[in-house]
Amino acid sequence: MTEARPVKRQARGRQRIADILDAALVxxxxxxxxxxxTNAIAARAGISPGSLYQFFPxxxxxxxxxxxxxxxxxxxAQSSAFDLTRVTDLTxxxxxxxxxxxxxxFNLANPGAKALMANTDMPARLGGAARPLQQAVVGxxxxIIEARSPQLPAAERNLTAMVTVRIVAAMMPPIGxxxxxxxxALIAELKKALRGYVAPLEAR
Structure with a gap:
């Protein structure tokens, strides 16, 4: 019994954290x-503000x-989409x-991710919270661009990646x-825009 109680408390704690994060995302x-x-997050999670502060300051x-x-x-979600061993074989x-x-x-399943990924209204001090998400996609x-167009200079390659991600991010709200x-139709237009932007690079 003495061992079971800490385990149960740990399980409840993990569930409480998950509930708080789910509420914040919504x-x-x-x-x-x-x-x-934070009061709104606590209310949506079904807990008191004091309980929330036990897990997040x-x-x-x-x-x-x-x-x-x-x-x-x-x-x-993207482990197969970004498989570098196969991208050169695809049209x-x-x-x-x-x-x-x-x-x-991913964005349809996590609509609140836009507030973090796009950093739309977050103060500058929170750039570090969103940066891993942004950098992961751009990187x-x-x-992939390097694998398909190795002749591109690194600076141009990175700029192209950043602009590509920004185009996709800009279209996520209307698509959602x-x-x-x-x-x-919006998804088709997004893909058409990306094709028009990237195709000239691959033709070099």
Whole structure:
């Protein structure tokens, strides 16, 4: 019995942390980072503010923990999409599908991630919380560009990767807000824009 109680407390603690992060993700999607308070997160998680502070000292700590969790989920979702051993065998359209579709699925499943990834309304001091998410995607895209277009200088390759990710990020809100055929049309336009941007680089 004495061993079971700590285990149960640890399990409850992990579940409480997960509930807090889930609540924060939903609220960041609904009201943005600045518009979300720790009291609102606690209420959405079904706990008291005092219970929240047992796990996180402030909203910044919640954002950092949420960024870490989202980064791990993104890595898992994109493990096959960013497989460098195969990208050179794909057509450009196939490559765009493999890169964009997991990003869209990830953002649709985690709408609050935009407040962290795009850093839309977060204060400058929180750049560190969002930076791992941003750098992970840009770095992977740059690696793919290098594999397919090794002649590009590193500076141009990295700039292209950054712009590519920004194009995708800019289209995520309207894609997330749309439904059915409208969403399909927006995704098709996004892929068309990426094809037009990247194709000249591969033709060099």
């Amino acid at each position: 609220l960041f999607a609904e009201t943005g980072y600045e518009g979300t308070s 402030n909203k910044e700590a919640i954002a950092e923990a949420l960024s870490t969790r989202l980064l791990e989920q993104m890595k898992a 450009l359209d196939e490559l765009i599908d493999r890169m964009v579709d997991p990003l869209i699925a 992977r895209v740059a690696a 807000a749309a439904q059915g055929t409208e969403r399909d």
